[in-house]
Amino acid sequence: MKITGDLGRSREQAQVQEKNSTWLRDRSVATRCVHSGSLPLPSKTRPKVMPIFSTSVFSFDYLDQIDEVYEGKIPGYVYSRMRNPGIEALEEAVASLENTPGAVAFSSGMAAITLSVLSEVSKGDHVVAAKVLYGGTYTFFKDELPKRGVETTFVDINDLDAVKSAMKPNTKILYCETISNPLMEVSDLERLAEIAHSTGARLFVDNTFASPILCRPFEYGADLVIHSGTKYLNGHSDVTAGIVCGGKDLVAGIRSLATMYGPVLSPFDAWLLLRGLRTLHLRMQRHSENAQKLAEFLKNHPKVTCVHYPGLESSPYHSLARKYLKKGYGGMLSFEVIGGIQGARRVIDSLKMVELVPSLAGISTTVSHPGKTSHRAVPLNEREAFGVGDGLIRVSVGVEEYGDIEEDFRQALAAI
């Protein structure tokens, strides 16, 4: 049964709808089961909030309308793996925050990362990547890309001479994180963009830890900005999502790969993510304030041997952080305690309010153990070589009252 697709009803449309509805009332219960309730929104006013377009496909009124929509002659959607209004609203919002012409949403951060990279490389190409990265990304570069004939050279991303000399004529991507997981190194984005572009490569930046509130890599020359939307963008630990932002052509190529491989975001998760995004600026400010205080507390604690936080003046990345993280140094920090893994276990197991959670960036303070979670697939000797030993605890500092967070760490550290 055909129902007009307009949101607002004209008198004629209302009459058609009335007729359809009367017609349907005389059908069998099975037919009514399938067709009833498919009404256009009976309203000339707009919903205040973008609705959830939980539909896999869109209906057409006549055959040639399919061509008209495909050819862009009339506005319309076809199939949600290709485009969906609620997902587009999210993409537009994140592109606006990142100051990029376009964005594509995915069903996870890893889908965003892997398909973005695959859209750019083919057999015989080369990638230069930071050696400190989210473990899943590192493993993708190290173990998965070689199967497709693509080699990666891992470098200390802050050793710009090493980065330069790792670049080859066939290097297609220079890849880093704005703030690295889990050591909180800050990348010199402007210089890295110069290096990438001078050899014809593109700079891809995972901006998950900073969020567009603290840093917008595109403004410093990055070609593609990647997010695990599972983290700060959503902020409430109830969505798994990814999103990439960049120039129109690059994004269009990635979108066509996403449409082909299919790891698209669900309309409901897009809606939740857009809702979370509305308070991103407020959350990032509070995350950063609390993390700064906790980093200072931990730094002065006798049982803590080192703290990684770019907001600390003693951090080797503090001057880069001052340049690139203008609105706060972020909510993530990591630290080590005396006693290595035993000490770390005592602290983690003694926390009362702060939960052990193998993710990050929710509103509550959580800890994670990179060696057992995000970097589990990276062999111990490899991770130890770049500073991710078994004594490292990563903290995602939440938006609670700061005193309650400090109190929990104080009592947990006393247990060592």
Ligand SMILES: Cc1ncc(COP(=O)(O)O)c(C=O)c1O
């Ligand atoms: C920096 C960073 N990038 C990407 C990812 C992968 O995102 P997802 O878990 O949404 O696939 C993570 C996951 O923890 C991450 O920390």
